[in-house]
Amino acid sequence: MFEFMNTIKAIADSNRVRIISILQxxxxxxxxxxKMLNLAPSTVSKHISILRQARLIEDRKEGRWMYYRLPxxxxxxxxxxxxxxxxxxxxxxxxxxxxxxxxxxLSVSKxxxxxxxx
Amino acid sequence: MFEFMNTIKAIADSNRVRIISILQxxxxxxxxxxKMLNLAPSTVSKHISILRQARLIEDRKEGRWMYYRLPxxxxxxxxxxxxxxxxxxxxxxxxxxxxxxxxxxLSVSKxxxxxxxx
DNA sequence: TCTATATTTCGCCATATAACGAAACGGGAA
DNA sequence: TTCCCGTTTCGTTATATGGCGAAATATAGA
Numbered sequence: 001m002f003e004f005m006n007t008i009k010a011i012a013d014s015n016r017v018r019i020i021s022i023l024q025x026x027x028x029x030x031x032x033x034x035k036m037l038n039l040a041p042s043t044v045s046k047h048i049s050i051l052r053q054a055r056l057i058e059d060r061k062e063g064r065w066m067y068y069r070l071p072x073x074x075x076x077x078x079x080x081x082x083x084x085x086x087x088x089x090x091x092x093x094x095x096x097x098x099x100x101x102x103x104x105x106l107s108v109s110k111x112x113x114x115x116x117x118x
Numbered sequence: 119m120f121e122f123m124n125t126i127k128a129i130a131d132s133n134r135v136r137i138i139s140i141l142q143x144x145x146x147x148x149x150x151x152x153k154m155l156n157l158a159p160s161t162v163s164k165h166i167s168i169l170r171q172a173r174l175i176e177d178r179k180e181g182r183w184m185y186y187r188l189p190x191x192x193x194x195x196x197x198x199x200x201x202x203x204x205x206x207x208x209x210x211x212x213x214x215x216x217x218x219x220x221x222x223x224l225s226v227s228k229x230x231x232x233x234x235x236x
Numbered sequence: 237t238c239t240a241t242a243t244t245t246c247g248c249c250a251t252a253t254a255a256c257g258a259a260a261c262g263g264g265a266a
Numbered sequence: 267t268t269c270c271c272g273t274t275t276c277g278t279t280a281t282a283t284g285g286c287g288a289a290a291t292a293t294a295g296a
Binding site: 149 | 241242243244245246
Binding site for chain 1: 119122123126127129130132135194195198199202203205206207210211212213
């Protein structure tokens, strides 16, 4: 029960659902997620730590950059919830918009992107 | 997105997950749910109203009693979440205990049960 | 009508949570 | 080492949430 509730509470925030959604099939660095959500870096970092603690995302460090992705082998609750999110919000306006923004973000080099973020 | 988040937030509380779980395959009146959760009637009523507002439960009034059950035709998010709950916590200690308590509750007539609740 | 009882609503309090900015941390580069 | 920059941690603030008891509501029965 604790693990299940922990996982549910991790996605009981729309910004965290947006992070899970935008990580479908790709890996992103924190500065890209910050740009997408348009929130303060400290706020986004907190959201990410909650998702990671619930094992809904995994990380990889490369130099100064942290990359996040959906787990390669998600736990049963994580798998169920990621599937639920995908099935529930694919046609959502916000999610469609996020994907458009992400296209623009990915068209800019990371060096250029990050210097305007902090 | 709003509907999905509303449904997720509705189950982002373990007492409300316990209500959904104990309503599997049956209809219960409020006093029985109060007994099961061992919380104040006003608290349980609030939990129930949140679940109802999210269309995770339906009600039926019979005299002074309100009966609640899972929806006959749940909305897509409700269906997904109810399934997720069932798959995730069937072997949970708390849920097993709740089912035992519910057996005892159902063995008592409602008249006897409710007079000790309020 | 009046009373009793099941449930809900309201008001309050304590705690949890999301947001921010400032400061700390960690790794690359000068 | 020293500086820079991406990220995280910390402290604060505003709002949301869960809990309770008291009062309101609704209905059955005397």
